[in-house]
Amino acid sequence: MTMNICARLAASVGLVALVAACAVTPERLTDQDMTTATKANREKMFATTARLDRPLTLDDAIARAMAHNLDHRARLMEEVLALGQLDVDRYDMLPQLAASAGYSWRNEPAASVSRSLATGATSLEASYSTERTHTTWELGTTWSVLDFGVSWFNARQNADRALIAGERRRKVANNLIQEVRSAWWRAASAQKLEGDVAQATQVARGALDDTQRVERENLRAPIDALRVQRGLLENLRQLETIRQDLITAKTELAALVNLPPGTQYQVDIPADDAMLPAPWAMALDEMEYKALLNNPDLREEVYQGRVTAHETRKAVLRLLPGISLQASRNYDSNDLTVFNHWTEAGPAITTNLFNMISAPSRIRFAQTGEKVAQAKQLALQMAVLTQVNVAKLQYEMATRQFELADQIWRVDQRISDHSTNRQAADAQGKVEQVANATSSIVGLLRRYQAVSQLHAAVGRMQASVGWDPLRARSEASTAKQVTAEVDKVQESGLPDPVVWLGKLFQ
Numbered sequence: 001m002t003m004n005i006c007a008r009l010a011a012s013v014g015l016v017a018l019v020a021a022c023a024v025t026p027e028r029l030t031d032q033d034m035t036t037a038t039k040a041n042r043e044k045m046f047a048t049t050a051r052l053d054r055p056l057t058l059d060d061a062i063a064r065a066m067a068h069n070l071d072h073r074a075r076l077m078e079e080v081l082a083l084g085q086l087d088v089d090r091y092d093m094l095p096q097l098a099a100s101a102g103y104s105w106r107n108e109p110a111a112s113v114s115r116s117l118a119t120g121a122t123s124l125e126a127s128y129s130t131e132r133t134h135t136t137w138e139l140g141t142t143w144s145v146l147d148f149g150v151s152w153f154n155a156r157q158n159a160d161r162a163l164i165a166g167e168r169r170r171k172v173a174n175n176l177i178q179e180v181r182s183a184w185w186r187a188a189s190a191q192k193l194e195g196d197v198a199q200a201t202q203v204a205r206g207a208l209d210d211t212q213r214v215e216r217e218n219l220r221a222p223i224d225a226l227r228v229q230r231g232l233l234e235n236l237r238q239l240e241t242i243r244q245d246l247i248t249a250k251t252e253l254a255a256l257v258n259l260p261p262g263t264q265y266q267v268d269i270p271a272d273d274a275m276l277p278a279p280w281a282m283a284l285d286e287m288e289y290k291a292l293l294n295n296p297d298l299r300e301e302v303y304q305g306r307v308t309a310h311e312t313r314k315a316v317l318r319l320l321p322g323i324s325l326q327a328s329r330n331y332d333s334n335d336l337t338v339f340n341h342w343t344e345a346g347p348a349i350t351t352n353l354f355n356m357i358s359a360p361s362r363i364r365f366a367q368t369g370e371k372v373a374q375a376k377q378l379a380l381q382m383a384v385l386t387q388v389n390v391a392k393l394q395y396e397m398a399t400r401q402f403e404l405a406d407q408i409w410r411v412d413q414r415i416s417d418h419s420t421n422r423q424a425a426d427a428q429g430k431v432e433q434v435a436n437a438t439s440s441i442v443g444l445l446r447r448y449q450a451v452s453q454l455h456a457a458v459g460r461m462q463a464s465v466g467w468d469p470l471r472a473r474s475e476a477s478t479a480k481q482v483t484a485e486v487d488k489v490q491e492s493g494l495p496d497p498v499v500w501l502g503k504l505f506q
Contacts, residue, residue: 095143140328185452190246294466312366409443
């Protein structure tokens, strides 16, 4: 009876499992699923973003980007994940501790008879030594010296990979700061020029209407009127091009600092005498020295070389015999067993003899990997030195470009002022006013672009020498905390960004 019940139960479980396996089919996302997921993700995107209640300064923008930019936060999480893997690897070096339990049932006893080897006679009485129903459990530990060694090298490799993740985060942070600087200055120029562009456009369209009226009424020669119209249209085209280039600046900056799209805000444009970064005071030979010490790409390659070296040691270690120590405590409820509790222990040695054949190839491959890593380090060192020299030259060129752009803008501004003061009532006077105003706007735009390029050049030099914007404050998770760190630096009386660099290399 019991056997029939168990057989039916097993058949029922098997049938249910078979039906469930066949019933699994792909489920497409519905519009409602996507709507729900999109709404939840949007709330998470801006859940930790601090409210912007004042004009956005450049330092505020950098601080908010460091704290809230989603790409940067993803890199930080990758670093945290790598460190978490290191914690997991530490447990792999511990001995294995396994517990098992079982239950056994059969409908008939495991009875048997014995046959004599000498005479071939069979015992007339069958016997068995295991009950039809019994339970067992075992608690055992195993420790392999070979597995311990391999796990130790794996942990060392993952520790270096965690450091590599940190260097990559540092590189992303530097790139993000350069993007924020560029976007902030574009937003500043858009805010500064918005009114001037609108006013110049209005004057140009009014002058265009006047010239078209003059042409219709034949008050001037048609060819002269058309030339005036063409000049005005060319100025309008240039003004619209400027508007098109600047119209998305604030949106791009908002995305970098993780403000919700459509947020209305103002940037705090500094005075003319505070727009420029401090002159770069570090000599070229010192920049090269600092770059070889702190450049994130070079440090990553050195860490990668250590990972490769540990791979060689693992290859050698796997050639050794595996030595393991085993111990367990056992129990069997079988009443026919004399000792139901017993302890087992002993060592074991295992080895794959084919490893001796493949050993030379494995070792040569690992050693070649080390040589490749060394060659990459040498090539990267040359690239870093070149990057430092190029960054220095770009900074000097950006400085000269700003000086020229500043002089041109000041001349255009004076010309525009003179043109406005002696503006004539006729269309030709308006045409000249529009042309001069457009030139002044273009000159101011190029001046802001030159300032942006100068700040970008400083950022490239900082990145090339290995400046870490999050060193000593990597635990900061809000814009307010990061901004407080920026304010502390500024209280020293030295301008940003050279102050951070000086503090970093004290």
